[in-house]
Amino acid sequence: MKVSFYAAAVLAICAAGLLPLATPTPVPAGPITWLIPSESNVPPYQNGTASVGDTVTYVWSMYHGVVFSTSPDCNAKTLFQQIPGGADSASGAANVTFTTPGTIYVICPVGDHCSEGQIQKWTVSSAA
Numbered sequence: 789m790k791v792s793f794y795a796a797a798v799l800a801i802c803a804a805g806l807l808p809l810a811t812p813t814p815v816p817a818g819p820i821t822w823l824i825p826s827e828s829n830v831p832p833y834q835n836g837t838a839s840v841g842d843t844v845t846y847v848w849s850m851y852h853g854v855v856f857s858t859s860p861d862c863n864a865k866t867l868f869q870q871i872p873g874g875a876d877s878a879s880g881a882a883n884v885t886f887t888t889p890g891t892i893y894v895i896c897p898v899g900d901h902c903s904e905g906q907i908q909k910w911t912v913s914s915a916a
């Protein structure tokens with residue numbers, strides 16, 4: 789009986805944990821699951837819009853990371869700007885805060901991930 793109670797408790801905890809994922813969230817609320825679209829058979833990342841001061845969370849479960857770039861050129865690595873918490877890691881999460889208006893790209897700096905679609909374009913407007 790103890791075992792089945794335990795199993796039911798685990799199921800309840802899992803169900804509670806999954807509920808937020810089922811709720812559609814507006815951009816840039818996120819969290820955004822960060823993976824290689826072409827490898828995972830998912831559509832490319834949609835272009836996002838945000839305001840200065842907005843934060844979006846990227847989460848990943850394999851070797852990825854996040855950097856900013858002013859260019860969509862995946863090879864322009866000298867333009868890559870570190871994002872706090874965004875270093876490459878086996879799994880991770882980073883809060884990405886937009887600090888200046890304009891067009892900015894969030895890129896995975898690992899291997900060829902960017903050219904395989906792990907790049908998201910953001911149009912950031914001035915804070916309201």
Ligand SMILES: *[C@@H]1O[C@H](CO)[C@@H](O)[C@H](O)[C@H]1NC(C)=O
Nearest residue numbers: 832833834835836860909910
């Ligand atoms: C996103 O922006 C890129 C570059 O400006 C453009 O080529 C692409 O069509 C846009 N994607 C969507 C879904 O609007």
Ligand SMILES: *[C@@H]1O[C@H](CO)[C@@H](O)[C@H](O)[C@H]1NC(C)=O
Nearest residue numbers: 843845872873880881882883
């Ligand atoms: C992101 O921000 C939220 C809210 O402040 C915080 O709870 C969370 O720990 C942060 N995540 C990371 C990866 O820094």
